Amino acid sequence: MKREEKHTRCPEKKCFNPGNLLYPLPAVMVTCGDMERSNIITVAWAGTVCSDPAMVSISIRPERYSHGIISSTGEFAVNLVTRKLIRATDLCGVISGRNTDKFRETGLTKAQAFKVSCPVIAESPVSIECRVQKIVKLGTHDMFLARVLCLDVSEAVIDRTGKFLLNSSGLAVYSHGEYFSLGEKLGSFGYSIRKKPKKKTDKKRRG
Amino acid sequence: MKREEKHTRCPEKKCFNPGNLLYPLPAVMVTCGDMERSNIITVAWAGTVCSDPAMVSISIRPERYSHGIISSTGEFAVNLVTRKLIRATDLCGVISGRNTDKFRETGLTKAQAFKVSCPVIAESPVSIECRVQKIVKLGTHDMFLARVLCLDVSEAVIDRTGKFLLNSSGLAVYSHGEYFSLGEKLGSFGYSIRKKPKKKTDKKRRG
Numbered sequence: 001m002k003r004e005e006k007h008t009r010c011p012e013k014k015c016f017n018p019g020n021l022l023y024p025l026p027a028v029m030v031t032c033g034d035m036e037r038s039n040i041i042t043v044a045w046a047g048t049v050c051s052d053p054a055m056v057s058i059s060i061r062p063e064r065y066s067h068g069i070i071s072s073t074g075e076f077a078v079n080l081v082t083r084k085l086i087r088a089t090d091l092c093g094v095i096s097g098r099n100t101d102k103f104r105e106t107g108l109t110k111a112q113a114f115k116v117s118c119p120v121i122a123e124s125p126v127s128i129e130c131r132v133q134k135i136v137k138l139g140t141h142d143m144f145l146a147r148v149l150c151l152d153v154s155e156a157v158i159d160r161t162g163k164f165l166l167n168s169s170g171l172a173v174y175s176h177g178e179y180f181s182l183g184e185k186l187g188s189f190g191y192s193i194r195k196k197p198k199k200k201t202d203k204k205r206r207g
Numbered sequence: 208m209k210r211e212e213k214h215t216r217c218p219e220k221k222c223f224n225p226g227n228l229l230y231p232l233p234a235v236m237v238t239c240g241d242m243e244r245s246n247i248i249t250v251a252w253a254g255t256v257c258s259d260p261a262m263v264s265i266s267i268r269p270e271r272y273s274h275g276i277i278s279s280t281g282e283f284a285v286n287l288v289t290r291k292l293i294r295a296t297d298l299c300g301v302i303s304g305r306n307t308d309k310f311r312e313t314g315l316t317k318a319q320a321f322k323v324s325c326p327v328i329a330e331s332p333v334s335i336e337c338r339v340q341k342i343v344k345l346g347t348h349d350m351f352l353a354r355v356l357c358l359d360v361s362e363a364v365i366d367r368t369g370k371f372l373l374n375s376s377g378l379a380v381y382s383h384g385e386y387f388s389l390g391e392k393l394g395s396f397g398y399s400i401r402k403k404p405k406k407k408t409d410k411k412r413r414g
Contacts, residue, residue, distance in 0.1 A: 012329050013359040015321040018261040021333050021358055022285055023373060024233055024380045024389060025254060047232060047254030049266045050345035054225040057264065057350075059256045078229060083393055090399040114222040122219050126228050136343075136352075138257035143264075145343075151228055152220040166230060166383040172393060173231045173380055176373045182231060183390030186290055186379060192297040 027089050027174035029079040029124065030058055032069045034117045038110060040102040041066035042093030044174045045141060046078065054148035056130060059141035065097040070144060074132040075116040077152075079124035082170035083181045089172070090179065115149040125169040127152040234296050234381035236286040236331065237265055239276045241324045245317060247309040248273035249300030251381045252348060253285065261355035263337060266348035272304040277351060281339040282323040284359075286331035289377035290388045296379070297386065322356040332376040334359040 025044045033039050045059035056078060060067045070076050081089045088106035095105070103110045109122035113129050120127035130146035157169045173180050232251045240246050252266035263285060267274045277283050288296045295313035302312070310317045316329035320336050327334035337353035364376045380387050 012318070012363075013327070013334065013361050014365065016358040016360055018355040019358055020255050020258055020261050020355075021287070021360075021371070021373065022233060022235070022253065022255045022263050022335060023287065024231065024378055026229060026231055028229070045255045045257070046229065047264070048227050048229050048252045049264060049350045050252070050348040051227055052347045053345075054227050055345055056229050057254070057256060080228070080230065083391075086393045087399050090394055090397065094397050094400055111219070120220070127220065128229060138260075138262055138352075140259045141257040143256045145345075148225040148227075151223040151226055153223055153228075154220050156219075158221065164228070164383065166228065167385055167387075171231055171382060173389065174396075175378060175389060176371065177396045178374055179393040179395070180374075181390035181393060182380065182382060183388035184290075186293045186386040186388060187297055188386070189297065189381075189384045190301050192294050193301055 021176070024173040024175035024180070027081060027086075027093070027172065027179060028058075029081055029085070029089055029092055029121055030066065030076050031079060031120055031127075032066050032073065032076045032118045034073070035110065035112060035119055038103065038119050039066050039069060039097035040092040040106070040108070040121070041097070042089050049145065055133070055146060056128065056148060057143050057145050059138070059143045061141055067142065070132065071135060073117065075118050076130050076132070076144070076146070077113055077116060077118055077120045078128040078130060079121040080126045080128075080166075081172050082125060083172045084170065085121075085123060086172050086179045114152060120152055125154045125157045125171075126166065228383070231380040231382035231387070234288060234293075234300070234379065234386060235265075236288055236292070236296055236299055236328055237273065237277075237283050238286060238327055238334075239273050239280065239283045239325045241280070242317065242319060242326055245310065245326050246273050246276060246304035247299040247313070247315070247328070248304065249296050250285075256352065262340075262353060263335060263355060264350050264352050266345070266350045268348055274349065277339065278342060280324065282325050283337050283339070283351070283353070284320055284323060284325055284327045285335040285337060286328040287333045287335075287373075288379050289332060290379045291377065292328075292330060293379050293386045321359060327359055332361045332364045332378075333373065
């Protein structure tokens with residue numbers, strides 16, 4: 001009986017108060033400011049929100065140092081992170097840029113972007129240059145809705161035909177308090193409806 | 208010289224037109240409708256946007272069947288996916304619910320939610336029940352900004368002390384056209400500034 005009371009609706013599941021359990025998420029290093037005064041903030045509340053125009057959103061607490069910078073400049077870059085960059089990624093999420101030069105602290109290379117005034121991280125395989133379109137106040141976090149202006153892609157993740165080899169670049173991911181590398185490939189988009197290639201019938205032997 | 212021309216700004220990177228390269232992302236199965244007429248749509252443009260109140264966003268093309276349902280009911284559930292659910296996840300992203308009952312097609316179990324009228328997927332380790340607060344038109348996609356009403360967590364991912372063992376549940380992730388399992392654990396939040404536990408000095412031997 002007690003069991004039935006606990007699981008009135010979905011027998012396999014228990015009901016918990018609202019919280020943040022949508023995982024895994026990207027853990028990205030967001031750069032902002034300009035080439036002289038810049039900052040890096042690690043953000044997990046980040047994602048793509050529109051394909052065309054390409055748009056991303058990042059959510060930042062108003063009390064964070066980068067919040068003021070991005071609100072004022074209207075620009076930022078999202079730098080994807082690989083396993084090699086995870087220690088720096090973690091560090092840029094737990095110390096404040098108010099009293100630390102995070103580029104110096106992490107040893108990351110500050111590189112000039114193509115279209116925005118803020119720097120990008122040279123070691124990141126992909127930097128996504130963005131311009132803020134709207135800031136939406138939500139509660140603990142403000143959401144910065146932004147247009148992607150261009151993509152800075154490392155030559156190391158582009159093959160000879162121009163194809164992005166992003167998934168071979170060692171991308172890392174954040175899930176419920178922990179960082180992980182990508183594991184086994186489980187399939188590619190659309191594989192569930194793709195016809196298996198026909199097996200070659202051994203005509204010669206039959207003929 | 209040619210090299211310099213190509214790489215005027217960030218020597219390691221080439222500039223590409225705007226596109227969607229923010230990866231890895233969660234690939235989640237979003238359920239909507241009610242217990243009689245429901246649908247499942249796979250969404251990669253999904254993420255957390257606020258910690259408190261807990262809020263998520265999902266972006267859906269207006270022409271998708273689920274767009275109309277969620278716009279009308281104002282409710283949906285985000286069902287996290289594991290490696291076992293990846294084939295179903297892919298299928299729910301490439302076929303339309305207009306002419307297919309996706310629960311029947313995938314064999315997934317339709318379970319009643321706690322607070323919303325739409326079903327959740329029993330096989331998912333976590334279902335996040337949501338109520339839409341705002342629909343933001345962006346372009347190809349509309350963004351549904353939503354409050355998390357409650358979390359339906361599978362007993363299999365809760366230990367005896369009530370801790371969520373989400374990262375042991377086989378979560379999967381979507382990155383640039385491919386699905387992956389989580390790989391090696393690289394660290395936990397804050398590890399970069401955590402002091403290493405002091406080694407026990409071998410006082411006895413010295414003394």
